């Protein structure tokens with residue numbers, strides 16, 4: 465059962481904000497809980513072996529998550545898996561320590577889809593920082609640590625509600641690498657999250673591409689192995705490069721034909737992106753229908769094509785920023801069909 469979630473950004477004078485509603489954070493395998501014996505976490509390394517010491521399967525009402533989450537055997541890492549629109553994460557209760565209880569190297573092993581649990585990243589619910597209620601840290605599946613994750617923070621909010629046994633309308637402050645985030649659990653279970661405003665200033669994305677429009681990079685040239693792509697760069701707290709195709713191409717980009725595994729890493733690791741980048745490849749069918757594929761920084765490509773938008777929360781917002789630029793139409797809301805659920809992006 466997908467619980468729709470709304471991400472809406474607080475308004476601010478003269479800025480454009482996103483409000484995104486999408487099918488979102490719930491345990492992708494609602495009651496499949498793993499106790500992972502950390503000391504034996506071994507993947508591809510003989511001295512390290514994953515042992516799912518216990519696995520409970522059943523409908524949520526049969527398994528008391530409170531009893532599961534209360535378990536604190538030493539040497540175990542308890543986690544719950546969530547996904548938001550297909551962007552899946554391992555969530556770890558880390559509220560008792562300011563240090564993540566697993567290392568980036570162990571996160572890589574846990575995220576391995578063949579030898580581990582499998583996920584796009586590991587998210588830690590940690591004690592607050594500078595007076596916030598909580599801190600969210602995330603390790604991508606390659607072990608790198610991004611500043612922020614749109615879908616991840618939606619899953620985080622639901623996880624906190626579960627950990628703290630919150631019901632009804634709730635709100636709390638979360639410290640992230642991209643600044644303060646304020647998720648609100650709604651009466652109907654939706655999650656409203658203030659994600660901050662899109663950052664367009666080239667040096668803040670960051671990108672080394674020369675700004676060509678009000679300190680921003682809009683439909684600029686990016687040479688990738690001799691092919692010149694039109695790219696627009698934006699940060700949603702993490703860097704994004706959005707492209708609608710190559711320079712001078714008459715017809716639009718055909719995302720179905722993209723060899724994402726080949727071209728994605730070339731964008732991600734391009735010298736013009738000092739912090740690497742998430743890349744959104746967008747095909748335009750009409751002024752109201754897009755198709756997109758994403759190569760996600762530190763997590764690779766998604767498993768399939770997404771109409772309108774992608775699993776990536778931040779990616780959807782970043783693409784919407786560019787889409788406004790391309791479509792020159794300021795829509796109040798656009799409903800996006802996603803394989804993982806529905807999403808509405810509002811841009812005000």
Ligand SMILES: N[C@H](CCC[C@H](N)C(=O)O)C(=O)O
Nearest residue numbers: 610613614615702761777778
């Ligand atoms: N791997 C991304 C973080 C998650 C981005 C995306 N999944 C989202 O929902 O915003 C990065 O390193 O920037």
